[in-house]
Amino acid sequence: MSSFYADMKGSTHPLAPPEIAVKAIPDDERVWVPQAPDVWFRPLMLNTLAGQWCNLLRVRKSGILSRHLHPNPVHGFVLKGRWKYLEHDWVAETGSYVFEPPGEIHTLWVPEDTEEMITFFNITGCMYYMNERDEHVGFEDVFKKIDMCRRHYAACGLGADYLDQFIR
Secondary structure (H helix, E strand, C coil), X not given: CCHHHHHHCCCCCCCCCCCCCCCCCXXXXXXXXXXXXXXXXXXXXEXXXXXXXXEEEEXXXXXXXXXXXXXXXXXXXXXXXXXXXXXXXXXXXXXXXXXXXXXXXXXXEECCCCCCEEEEEEEECEEEEECCCCCEEEXXXXXXXXXXXXXXXXXXXCCHHHHHHHXX
């Protein structure tokens, strides 16, 4: 080990950003950012250099949430509830890990018997929203997520700078 790191006594490199350690499912409902009716996300980490974000997605309705594709891999872990992609036979339920390869168009659907679904997602790049003809109709990336959060946190009283703790 180099003397530089030995002298740091367990610290990180001085140029490294600070770690993030937060209660993932917050007590304060205002932390959840509205995305659509009965759909929210909770930012955990927004990496502006890698174009990556980690968040919890919470859905309190049944039906189709979105049809989309990712140009990069996505990792998901279901904390509560159930969901599936209409294009596949599997169902992701509490405790399930999901790996989504890049380039696939899929339609996220939450079944009627699911009161609440919460899933952790780790996304790099963006999400391209697609219509039924496989045409691009919108997108989200880390910067759109940041903008959504800042507007929401300013409006709900947490303050636009509340988000800064999650940006790297």
